[in-house]
Amino acid sequence: MKNSAPFYGLVTLCAQARSKSKLKKAFVLTIALGSFLNHQGSHAQTADKYNVLFIAVDDMNDWIGPFGGYKGIITPNLDNLAKSGVKFDKAYCSAPACNPSRASLLTGVRPATSGVYHNDQPWRPVLKDAVTLPQYFTANGYEVEGAGKIYHNSYNDAASWPVYHGVPKNPEPTSAPNGKAHFDWNPVNAKDEEMGDYKTVSKGIEFLKKDHNKPFFLAMGFTRPHLPWYVPQKYFDLYPLDKITLPEVIKNDLSDIPPAGVKIAKPQGDHKFIVESNQWKKAIQGYLASNTFTDGQIGRLIDALNKSKYKENTIIVLFGDHGWHLGEKEHWRKFSLWEESARVPFIIIAPGLTKANTTVNRTVNLMDIYPTLIELCKLPSKSGLEGNSIVPLLKNPEVAWNHPSVTTHGLKNHSVRSEKYRYIVYEDGSEELYDHDVDPQEWKNLAKDPKFTNVKKELIAFLPKVNAPNAPRQKGGGKE
Numbered sequence: 001m002k003n004s005a006p007f008y009g010l011v012t013l014c015a016q017a018r019s020k021s022k023l024k025k026a027f028v029l030t031i032a033l034g035s036f037l038n039h040q041g042s043h044a045q046t047a048d049k050y051n052v053l054f055i056a057v058d059d060m061n062d063w064i065g066p067f068g069g070y071k072g073i074i075t076p077n078l079d080n081l082a083k084s085g086v087k088f089d090k091a092y093c094s095a096p097a098c099n100p101s102r103a104s105l106l107t108g109v110r111p112a113t114s115g116v117y118h119n120d121q122p123w124r125p126v127l128k129d130a131v132t133l134p135q136y137f138t139a140n141g142y143e144v145e146g147a148g149k150i151y152h153n154s155y156n157d158a159a160s161w162p163v164y165h166g167v168p169k170n171p172e173p174t175s176a177p178n179g180k181a182h183f184d185w186n187p188v189n190a191k192d193e194e195m196g197d198y199k200t201v202s203k204g205i206e207f208l209k210k211d212h213n214k215p216f217f218l219a220m221g222f223t224r225p226h227l228p229w230y231v232p233q234k235y236f237d238l239y240p241l242d243k244i245t246l247p248e249v250i251k252n253d254l255s256d257i258p259p260a261g262v263k264i265a266k267p268q269g270d271h272k273f274i275v276e277s278n279q280w281k282k283a284i285q286g287y288l289a290s291n292t293f294t295d296g297q298i299g300r301l302i303d304a305l306n307k308s309k310y311k312e313n314t315i316i317v318l319f320g321d322h323g324w325h326l327g328e329k330e331h332w333r334k335f336s337l338w339e340e341s342a343r344v345p346f347i348i349i350a351p352g353l354t355k356a357n358t359t360v361n362r363t364v365n366l367m368d369i370y371p372t373l374i375e376l377c378k379l380p381s382k383s384g385l386e387g388n389s390i391v392p393l394l395k396n397p398e399v400a401w402n403h404p405s406v407t408t409h410g411l412k413n414h415s416v417r418s419e420k421y422r423y424i425v426y427e428d429g430s431e432e433l434y435d436h437d438v439d440p441q442e443w444k445n446l447a448k449d450p451k452f453t454n455v456k457k458e459l460i461a462f463l464p465k466v467n468a469p470n471a472p473r474q475k476g477g478g479k480e
Contacts, residue, residue: 050215053301053314054150055221055318055319056102056148056149056220057294059226059321059334060324060345061323061343062345066087070245074288075291078298081318082357085316086348086359086360086397088347088390092364093323096334097322097335098119098226100119100123103116103127104116104367105367107123108382112466115411119477120473122155134146141215144218145218146219147164147204148167150221165200168200171194171230172228173187177228178286179228183227184228186230187231190232192293197223198297200222201220204218204304205300208305209308222297224294229290238292239288253330256445258432260413260426264331264409265331283332315350318347319346319366323339323341325338337432339436344366361419365403365407368390371387372391372394376394404417406464412426420436423447425463431448432447433445433449433455434446
């Protein structure tokens, strides 16, 4: 990495631009500041061990710039991070909810194996002997520190952290809601410095400025764009309502979906409220604003690494814990087995190994992070991990690979995503099948078409062989 000026100032420049020409000038000025990162793979590792900067982002879907989900979103730091390393265009979560997704990727144990399927299921009681990813790095001589949302807030794991700084609170608007209760989007009268994610990044910056005698594992968790979408006004101003575009949808999209899928979508809930109260564009504005705010904080963090003595021997892993619907399939939030909930942003930079501006189109899963970091950092192999090391793909994106990605939402509800198809089976045996080569929006369910019998048979082979009963649920728990 080469030292360069941060891209964090882009948002301020854009917010000050009151015309299209000024906005363009803001982008040109920002780009002219220089390259943000430059991991070219030619830098030799200068230490015995790699450091790890582990970045978890809550509810960030594929709408950010590198993954092309929304044209016009402003995420320059993520754009440049992706260009500096390897982005995985077909990366998926193990579960479309915060708690099971994070618990599984941090323990290496799938939801179907543990029985932790939902946000209100404490994971440590059923995985009492699990050695988490940060615990494993601590046991192998690393200095481990965390800040922000790494585990689901309700069930953080004290055993994982020699040092942990918690999740700072965010300011709230004086008048709310636009939406309803927690499902809300409003500007806040606050400076960036008052936001929780800003404070989390400041802890990371302090850490990166210190001298560390041991290799480190630094975990940084961002709460935005998780609901409610409360960020400073200037981020809302970047997305005028008359410029907002709605996701492409079709009428009666749920007509060929089995009742189990419709029940999950809950079209008479959030989506009905959004449409009837004319809030669709306002909600999208809040989501876009929250993503751009988070992008700026990620920029601050990466810029601090870039200026530190650790820039040449630190692996960067950035991921979203699951996707997010914004009206597709008459559904909002996560909690589904469709592409919008399952697909996640996923970027890796490994000095001396990865090449800049590389895209991998093979299916991978967040479960793969644990074994991948073990291999990249040359730690002893660990048994019991249910993901696959993706180091072969980091070395050669075209290497032979046959690992369709499995996403689970509730007992015996699974989705299998290959490079071409998505197959969904629910607990009652009902099915969905989509051909992504011709139907990336998953509008036409092919499950009942006999021409695809063999396709289903091939994908069924990748379903979990174990379906553990539900772990105990905590009444009123897991809301965050």
